[in-house]
Amino acid sequence: MLLESVLECGDRVCLEGNNQKQADFLARALVQVDPARVHDLHMVQSVLSLPEHLDVFENGIASRLDFSFSGPQGARLARLLSQGRIQIGAIHTYLELFGRYFVDLTPQVSLIAAQAVDAQGNLYTGANTEDTPVIVEATAFSGGIVIAQVNEVVESVPRVDVPADWVDFVVKAPKPNLIEPLFTRDPAQISEIQVLMAMMAIKGIYAEYGVQRLNHGIGFDTAAIELLLPTYAKSLGLKGKICRHWALNPHPALIPAIEDGWVESIHSFGSELGMEDYIRARSGVFFTGADGSMRSNRALCQAAGHYACDLFIGSTLQIDLAGNSSTATLGRIAGFGGAPNMGADARGRRHASAAWLKAGAQARAGMGGAGGTPRGQKLVVQMVETFREHMQPAFVDRLDAWELAQQSGMPLPPVMIYGEDVTHILTEEGIANLLLCRTDEEREQAVRGVAGYTPVGLARDQRMVENLRDRGVIRRPADIGIDAREATRNLLAARSMRELVLASGGLYQPPSRFRSW
Amino acid sequence: MSGMETLCYELLGSRRPAPFAPVLVGVVASGNLEVLVESTDSDRCILRIDTSARGFGTIWEAVVRDFHGRHRLAGVALTIHDMGATPAIVSLRLEQAAAQLEEGRA
Amino acid sequence: MIRMSYAECSARQRLSLLLDEGRFREWLPPQARVMSPHLAQLSMPCAFDDGIAIGCGYLAGRNVFVAAQEGEFMGGGVGEVHGAKLTGLLLRALRDRPSAVVLLAESGGVRLHEANAGLIAVSEVMRAVLDVRAAGIPVVTLVGGSKGCFGGMGIVARCTDRVIMSETGRLSMSGPEVIEASEGVEEFDAGDRALVWRTTGGKHRFLSGDCDELVEDDVQAFREAAAAAISRPDASRPPTLDALQREHSALAQRLAVAGTEADAISFWSRLGVQGAARVPDLGVAAVAALRPRVAAMLAG
Numbered sequence: 001m002l003l004e005s006v007l008e009c010g011d012r013v014c015l016e017g018n019n020q021k022q023a024d025f026l027a028r029a030l031v032q033v034d035p036a037r038v039h040d041l042h043m044v045q046s047v048l049s050l051p052e053h054l055d056v057f058e059n060g061i062a063s064r065l066d067f068s069f070s071g072p073q074g075a076r077l078a079r080l081l082s083q084g085r086i087q088i089g090a091i092h093t094y095l096e097l098f099g100r101y102f103v104d105l106t107p108q109v110s111l112i113a114a115q116a117v118d119a120q121g122n123l124y125t126g127a128n129t130e131d132t133p134v135i136v137e138a139t140a141f142s143g144g145i146v147i148a149q150v151n152e153v154v155e156s157v158p159r160v161d162v163p164a165d166w167v168d169f170v171v172k173a174p175k176p177n178l179i180e181p182l183f184t185r186d187p188a189q190i191s192e193i194q195v196l197m198a199m200m201a202i203k204g205i206y207a208e209y210g211v212q213r214l215n216h217g218i219g220f221d222t223a224a225i226e227l228l229l230p231t232y233a234k235s236l237g238l239k240g241k242i243c244r245h246w247a248l249n250p251h252p253a254l255i256p257a258i259e260d261g262w263v264e265s266i267h268s269f270g271s272e273l274g275m276e277d278y279i280r281a282r283s284g285v286f287f288t289g290a291d292g293s294m295r296s297n298r299a300l301c302q303a304a305g306h307y308a309c310d311l312f313i314g315s316t317l318q319i320d321l322a323g324n325s326s327t328a329t330l331g332r333i334a335g336f337g338g339a340p341n342m343g344a345d346a347r348g349r350r351h352a353s354a355a356w357l358k359a360g361a362q363a364r365a366g367m368g369g370a371g372g373t374p375r376g377q378k379l380v381v382q383m384v385e386t387f388r389e390h391m392q393p394a395f396v397d398r399l400d401a402w403e404l405a406q407q408s409g410m411p412l413p414p415v416m417i418y419g420e421d422v423t424h425i426l427t428e429e430g431i432a433n434l435l436l437c438r439t440d441e442e443r444e445q446a447v448r449g450v451a452g453y454t455p456v457g458l459a460r461d462q463r464m465v466e467n468l469r470d471r472g473v474i475r476r477p478a479d480i481g482i483d484a485r486e487a488t489r490n491l492l493a494a495r496s497m498r499e500l501v502l503a504s505g506g507l508y509q510p511p512s513r514f515r516s517w
Numbered sequence: 518m519s520g521m522e523t524l525c526y527e528l529l530g531s532r533r534p535a536p537f538a539p540v541l542v543g544v545v546a547s548g549n550l551e552v553l554v555e556s557t558d559s560d561r562c563i564l565r566i567d568t569s570a571r572g573f574g575t576i577w578e579a580v581v582r583d584f585h586g587r588h589r590l591a592g593v594a595l596t597i598h599d600m601g602a603t604p605a606i607v608s609l610r611l612e613q614a615a616a617q618l619e620e621g622r623a
Numbered sequence: 624m625i626r627m628s629y630a631e632c633s634a635r636q637r638l639s640l641l642l643d644e645g646r647f648r649e650w651l652p653p654q655a656r657v658m659s660p661h662l663a664q665l666s667m668p669c670a671f672d673d674g675i676a677i678g679c680g681y682l683a684g685r686n687v688f689v690a691a692q693e694g695e696f697m698g699g700g701v702g703e704v705h706g707a708k709l710t711g712l713l714l715r716a717l718r719d720r721p722s723a724v725v726l727l728a729e730s731g732g733v734r735l736h737e738a739n740a741g742l743i744a745v746s747e748v749m750r751a752v753l754d755v756r757a758a759g760i761p762v763v764t765l766v767g768g769s770k771g772c773f774g775g776m777g778i779v780a781r782c783t784d785r786v787i788m789s790e791t792g793r794l795s796m797s798g799p800e801v802i803e804a805s806e807g808v809e810e811f812d813a814g815d816r817a818l819v820w821r822t823t824g825g826k827h828r829f830l831s832g833d834c835d836e837l838v839e840d841d842v843q844a845f846r847e848a849a850a851a852a853i854s855r856p857d858a859s860r861p862p863t864l865d866a867l868q869r870e871h872s873a874l875a876q877r878l879a880v881a882g883t884e885a886d887a888i889s890f891w892s893r894l895g896v897q898g899a900a901r902v903p904d905l906g907v908a909a910v911a912a913l914r915p916r917v918a919a920m921l922a923g
């Protein structure tokens with residue numbers, strides 16, 4: 001078998017488990033390798049998505065892992081770790097892991113997925129290019145071996161995404177590689193509370209700071225924001241003043257805003273199933289090749305999100321009194337994905353924008369010394385309902401991350417976004433502006449002040465919270481000029497998948513699981 | 518283990534709405550609730566809550582007190598069938614109910 | 624003009640928007656607290672109206688009796704009280720002779736928690752519907768909620784004079800999950816939503832003759848279609864032996880046309896629809912345009 005002759009014990013192997021695209025045929029092949037001949041592989045990969053990604057550890061083929069995200073396999077990963085079947089080097093954010101491919105985690109063998117190969121051996125990765133360029137660059141130019149699975153063999157590829165002389169072996173897979181539609185959210189599932197929070201985000205933050213360049217973490221809350229642009233945001237006269245440039249996967253929920261002329265550009269980490277024809281038809285907005293299909297690139301989009309965006313907004317599972325945010329829960333090791341990178345202040349940034357300067361000024365007003373040196377700051381917003389499903393509070397005194405770290409032998413608690421980088425916390429109760437807090441005590445009460453009826457919220461110092469409200473550190477919907485009763489689903493530019501399809505002029509073709517007509 | 522919990526609150530109020538026909542807001546469904554508002558003779562705001570999510574009495578009390586702090590209704594009885602709605606939804610439905618009283622929609 | 628999605632609305636919102644404004648009078652309203660004794664015994668949450676609002680009102684000036692099922696409460700399942708309200712409405716129609724009875728159906732069928740009481744309730748509804756039709760009072764069913772109209776209520780719908788559906792609506796007997804559970808995923812994949820909708824959805828029912836009218840997912844569209852249905856000269860079509868026999872031969876003809884086709888797309892092709900695979904993506908007007916030719920094929 002090819003893999004058995006190519007792989008050596010202890011090799012660092014990168015297997016394309018991307019966020020969306022999976023080299024599933026090669027993953028299954030790897031699982032079948034004879035562990036007596038090949039063992040102790042060190043897997044370096046972005047995402048643990050398929051069962052096979054952990055089977056290799058259970059089968060004794062691999063023993064060590066460095067990765068970024070493992071959402072679907074989080075529980076099993078935790079179990080394997082506790083059984084001693086796997087050693088975790090570290091959990092990374094995507095761009096950080098990619099960086100290490102060029103320093104101390106260089107892959108010796110990479111197993112990648114492409115759409116097509118031509119007679120010369122050039123590869124076409126198409127709309128879901130994702131992590132492939134950075135993986136191949138690191139492997140091919142360090143003497144490593146690149147093995148690709150492809151969906152089809154063609155005379156000539158629509159465009160060359162990976163030149164032939166960077167690739168060593170190509171195999172045609174029996175079935176097209178798996179791609180998950182992770183960025184599709186059915187508008188029918190958006191609740192009134194999420195509409196309210198989206199209204200607050202738009203009026204209380206986007207309008208306040210004039211946010212033109214941004215990234216949305218995936219979720220129903222951000223989908224609500226996207227669907228309120230052509231309606232609510234338009235009624236506030238914000239068209240042209242916010243949301244013109246995006247580092248974002250092609251979210252179907254953004255279709256109405258694109259059609260209404262809000263969006264000038266979108267660069268994407270990967271594509272989204274069903275959006276291919278729409279993207280082709282909107283090549284003036286999306287990054288597309290001369291062949292018409294999207295060219296995505298996770299590494300470059302992460303860099304764009306870090307340095308060229310003025311705002312990141314996303315959801316989380318837990319927030320503590322310092323504003324530290326984490327999705328770590330006991331019994332599951334889920335990792336981070338791109339959030340730590342998107343949700344971090346970009347200290348290397350030097351170019352100014354109005355939003356960045358305003359945030360930076362608010363953070364440093366009245367401060368002296370090193371911390372008070374004038375600079376801008378990225379807006380990092382954590383948007384979360386105070387209670388999650390089963391009445392689990394989102395606000396806690398101590399993150400589960402601490403206990404998980406202890407259980408798993410991690411050197412640090414897996415915090416997704418540090419409180420020092422969080423600039424705003426937005427709940428159905430209002431917005432806490434942490435940029436205006438000057439002490440840990442103020443920060444704690446600002447968090448409690450928007451934590452509603454959770455135990456953290458009920459334990460607030462009422463007088464301090466009122467004082468923070470007077471100063472504008474906490475703003476309730478009424479303070480922002482929003483009547484909660486106006487927050488109905490009728491404000492959404494599309495309220496169903498069917499309406500998204502209609503908004504796209506029939507170009508968007510949602511996968512079957514999203515149909516209801 | 519199934520079972521319902523019943524919570525009752527009586528709060529002295531000062532704002533008595535004009536006579537009204539009963540008002541219903543919301544629907545009994547997972548994560549949701551229905552609120553029936555009826556006119557009474559008393560000087561209180563009376564709330565009775567039947568909920569399938571047990572053990573959240575402290576939170577209900579806080580939500581009810583805050584609601585009463587905003588409206589101070591008298592001569593009103595609110596009966597609630599709850600199926601695990603979060604405080605955010607509960608507050609929203611209570612506000613919707615109060616708004617219907619104000620608008621005199623009977 | 625803002626389109627008000629029928630599927631999005633609650634039962635009461637549909638009633639208030641469907642009927643002539645301000646003229647709905649509810650019987651056994653929420654404050655009467657006529658609720659399910661069975662759910663109370665099971666310590667489960669009850670609804671003040673047991674998931675159905677009944678009463679009388681006006682539709683384009685004609686007086687109608689109406690019932691609207693709340694799909695969000697227990698999946699719209701018919702329990703003893705819920706069913707009794709529906710039966711009572713129909714029996715009262717025999718006495719008061721309104722212009723029509725309009726059912727806004729959204730239900731999974733019998734409320735299983737109430738077991739035999741629910742089954743009996745549904746059968747009483749069926750009998751009452753047929754009695755009302757026999758008395759010359761039209762009974763029209765609207766199907767457009769996201770939960771669909773399944774089980775015993777699916778049968779009730781087809782016992783009425785006319786059925787009006789949106790493409791979002793679904794009408795059938797066994798639910799998709801039930802079919803998959805009993806017959807296996809190869810036979811019917813309930814997770815393949817496109818399959819579910821082209822098997823039980825409004826477009827298919829319209830083309831195959833199981834529903835009389837296809838409308839947009841819009842309360843105004845349902846209102847107009849319902850008003851037209853109750854005011855046409857043949858609004859009432861009392862069930863007679865002749866009518867039943869005609870129905871049976873139409874069904875036999877349909878079965879003959881379908882042959883062994885298992886999928887709606889093949890069935891539509893056999894009915895003479897060009898580009899049948901695109902039907903699920905067509906708009907209401909385009910599908911309506913297909914109906915005359917399809918109906919001709921089914922008439923043999």
